[in-house]
Amino acid sequence: MHRKNIRQLVTKQLKYNHPHWKKMTKKSKKELAKQVMDEVVSNYDYSQILDLPIERLTGTEDQTPSEGIRTLAEMAEYIDNFYSDNLFNFDKIRKPYPEISYRKFCTDEYFGKERKQNRRFIKLPLNTKKQVHHTELSHFRASFSFTKLMNILVYILHH
Numbered sequence: 001m002h003r004k005n006i007r008q009l010v011t012k013q014l015k016y017n018h019p020h021w022k023k024m025t026k027k028s029k030k031e032l033a034k035q036v037m038d039e040v041v042s043n044y045d046y047s048q049i050l051d052l053p054i055e056r057l058t059g060t061e062d063q064t065p066s067e068g069i070r071t072l073a074e075m076a077e078y079i080d081n082f083y084s085d086n087l088f089n090f091d092k093i094r095k096p097y098p099e100i101s102y103r104k105f106c107t108d109e110y111f112g113k114e115r116k117q118n119r120r121f122i123k124l125p126l127n128t129k130k131q132v133h134h135t136e137l138s139h140f141r142a143s144f145s146f147t148k149l150m151n152i153l154v155y156i157l158h159h
Contacts, residue, residue, distance in 0.1 A: 070154060106131055111124060
């Protein structure tokens with residue numbers, strides 16, 4: 001959080017103390033940014049408690065999310081209800097974080113000939129060793145809308 005606060009302070013100083021920023025050369029911008037960053041870091045008090053909302057620290061307080069994207073609070077409520085309102089207890093099988101590597105799921109462990117149920121689900125033939133290529137899974141992910149991707153991301157980050 002302190003890093004985001006430092007970044008906000010540097011941006012504010014560059015914006016208000018250097019109004020001709022856009023007219024400067026790239027090299028002079030780098031030098032000025034480094035100089036301001038060093039000054040802010042050397043004078044920054046890391047012992048202070050930040051009670052600023054995350055939206056202000058990230059500069060997103062004026063932005064509204066697209067329609068259909070759930071807030072963190074709504075997603076947390078959804079996940080809590082999902083785990084408590086089901087017939088099965090999913091808490092027993094929770095992992096520390098989800099595995100989202102496509103290459104991992106393109107192995108015999110998931111789609112080998114003995115995994116007939118998985119192969120049927122993704123419509124692979126049962127009598128051959130044909131495997132799913134990780135690019136096919138990548139194309140599947142690319143077909144998601146922005147709203148679905150954001151809800152999945154919030155779901156994954158909540159765990």
